[in-house]
Each structure stands twice: as C-alpha cells, then as structure tokens.
Amino acid sequence: MQQGRQTWKAVRERIHDWILSGRYGPGDKLPKDSELALQMDCARSTIQRAMQDLSDSGIIERRRKGGTHVRKNPLVRATLDIPVTRHEIEGRGGQYGYQLIEKVQRPPTRAVQAALGMAEPQDMLQIVCLHLSDGRPYTLENRWVSIETVPDILQVDLTRENANEWLLKNAPYTRFELKFYALNADEKTAELLSVQQGSALLAIERATWVDEAAITTVTAITAPGYQLLSRS
Incomplete structure (x- = not known):
C-alpha cells in the first residue's frame, strides 16, 4: 500500500x-x-x-x-484553519473569481525576512492577486513564497490557479502564525478593492513553515463586510 x-x-x-x-x-x-x-x-x-x-x-x-x-485537563481553545478563499466565497453563496496582478522573483523585504525568521535573504516569489466574489473585490493578497522550500511553485500557471489553493494542496505545513490588524487603504489598495482611499480595512497576515523551513507569508487585505468564522 x-x-x-x-x-x-x-x-x-x-x-x-x-x-x-x-x-x-x-x-x-x-x-x-x-x-x-x-x-x-x-x-x-x-x-x-x-x-x-x-x-x-x-x-x-x-x-x-x-x-x-x-492532557489530564484538556484546554478549550478557539481554532482557526487556514481558509481556502474559493470555499469561503462559495460557502456564502457567491461566485468565485480570481485575478493575478503581479508575479515576480526577487529578494524579500526586511519585513518578510522578519516574519519568516530568515537569517539571510534569498530570492522568493512574490505573488499579488485579487480574489473576487460575484465580480466584486473580496480580498487582496500580497504573498511571498520560498522557492527553496517549494521550488515547484515556479512551474505553476498562476494565471489559472491561485497560490492559496495550490500551496495548501502541495506544501503541507507543520506550524503557522496568524496576525490581525487594521490599516488604512493607500491609493493602490483603494483602487484594487474599490474603496475610498483612507478607508479602514482588516488585514490578515499568515506565515507557514514545514519544521524550520519557511514556506510562505501572505498579507490578505479584506474588503469591507468581510467576516471570519472561528470554531471552538
């Protein structure tokens, strides 16, 4: 077997x-x-x-x-799974859409290095894309993928398949970190999400590793009205 x-x-x-x-x-x-x-x-x-x-x-x-x-006394904790954005949208009754905005291989920013705990910079694949619900902006993703840990990502046609789904299927993680924070939409973000510049938006930042090797870090900026479900 x-x-x-x-x-x-x-x-x-x-x-x-x-x-x-x-x-x-x-x-x-x-x-x-x-x-x-x-x-x-x-x-x-x-x-x-x-x-x-x-x-x-x-x-x-x-x-x-x-x-x-x-555990002798099991803890009760809320758990958050890394979502498949397509499933989120379709689960709410929407029609999923996807647009690749940018894909480029370059050294990571210092913020990305810090998020992934990288001691030395190494070229990564930056992927910027927009997820749509019924043709309207849902989340804007700015993702960095380690091509050392996941070299096969370079062969994926990201105009047809989004990195969110591909990585969850092909790059299993052993741990992840999750952060939430608010930000104000800059000019580019406002244009892509069809909101006014300066609008308050929710950002979700995730990073995943397999053992000690970094897989990806992504910042997903959500359109107004986004809801996140936690289960316990």
Whole structure:
C-alpha cells in the first residue's frame, strides 16, 4: 500500500477518536510518531502535522524528551484553519473569481525576512492577486513564497490557479502564525478593492513553515463586510 494516502486531517480525527473513546485516557502516553506512521501507513510528517493540530487545540501535550501525552485537563481553545478563499466565497453563496496582478522573483523585504525568521535573504516569489466574489473585490493578497522550500511553485500557471489553493494542496505545513490588524487603504489598495482611499480595512497576515523551513507569508487585505468564522 502506498504511503501517504491519508490526509493529516483524517489522521488527526482518528487519533482524536481514540482519545474520545477512552482508548487513551487523560495522562496516557501515545505511541511514537514513527510507530503511528507505520500503524496508519502514512508519512511521519503527516503524523507530526496531525499531532501539532491536536496540541494546538489543547488535547495533547508534546515534550521533546517526554513524548506525547493526552492532557489530564484538556484546554478549550478557539481554532482557526487556514481558509481556502474559493470555499469561503462559495460557502456564502457567491461566485468565485480570481485575478493575478503581479508575479515576480526577487529578494524579500526586511519585513518578510522578519516574519519568516530568515537569517539571510534569498530570492522568493512574490505573488499579488485579487480574489473576487460575484465580480466584486473580496480580498487582496500580497504573498511571498520560498522557492527553496517549494521550488515547484515556479512551474505553476498562476494565471489559472491561485497560490492559496495550490500551496495548501502541495506544501503541507507543520506550524503557522496568524496576525490581525487594521490599516488604512493607500491609493493602490483603494483602487484594487474599490474603496475610498483612507478607508479602514482588516488585514490578515499568515506565515507557514514545514519544521524550520519557511514556506510562505501572505498579507490578505479584506474588503469591507468581510467576516471570519472561528470554531471552538
């Protein structure tokens, strides 16, 4: 059987079911990642991604030398998944549209280096695009992708396929950071989002890594009326 057929989300739900059913109770130690990978016939990185999500959700606790245990007192936390913008729009009943504005290979800005924790600058792929709902601006993305970590991105026709979906399918992450802040629309942003210059907008900044290797950082500036759903 070919390894890696299961998604990390399927693996996560299976391990979670073991905990809910009492197979592994509060304080119990879970098998090593390598053992679980053999048991579930998947890649070790898939197990690690699933475990990271369970840890982020407060269900398990991972220690470098102590292994992985079910928490004695599970935490309750709101969780935010990295969204597929197309699914967001279609889930609200809108028709999805996409426009590639710019794609260029260049050294990152200092802000991008800092966001990804890069000690030395290396050429990255900058992608600026606009997501549309029923023909109207929805979010404006300014994304930087590491071509060292994800070299295949250079072969993708980004006029037809957006980087948001492609990366989530082809560049699994083991951790991510998320920031929210407000900004005022500058002249270019106002034009692209069809708002008045100076309008207050919500910005969502995300960065992802696989282990210690940077994958991407993106700033998504949302049009007025945007709503973000959190579940707990």
